[in-house]
Amino acid sequence: MTDENVVYVGNKPPMSYVLAVTTQFNTGTSEVVLKARGKAISRAVDVAEIVRNRFIPEAQVASITTGTEELPRKEGGTTNTSTIEIVLKK
């Protein structure tokens, strides 16, 4: 899989990511991966649910995996952040 199919979910309103995912599916992609970190994780789940319930009913959650990333802190040292990866397939 190439990076083209990845949508990084950040702090924008959920609908901008919903649009990105829907556009990818509508251009013939059969798999889109949502990735998010920290507080954006809830938003990534929202995006997956909105896509499935309102826009692409045939899309299914193929897998969800979570992980931990070490990010450097401004003050030095590192801080741990959770990550999520939601694979949508249709």
Next chain:
Amino acid sequence: MTDENVVYVGNKPPMSYVLAVTTQFNTGTSEVVLKARGKAISRAVDVAEIVRNRFIPEAQVASITTGTEELPRKEGGTTNTSTIEIVLKK
């Protein structure tokens, strides 16, 4: 599975839920389910990651499922909220 094994993740600090999960595993339970809604979803993922990385290394994520719940609004009508269910097993 009975409701005893379910930990509902809300707005408390993550460590209070980590403690709840760790306590359940240490009293002999082999499966604990984390449930959360809306913005608490990110915290539920944090709790699962902290339990696995720091407290119960043999715990694994058996499954993660997401869904949508319709909640009534004060002003009338309903609003959709995303949900997550993370099953941890050791």
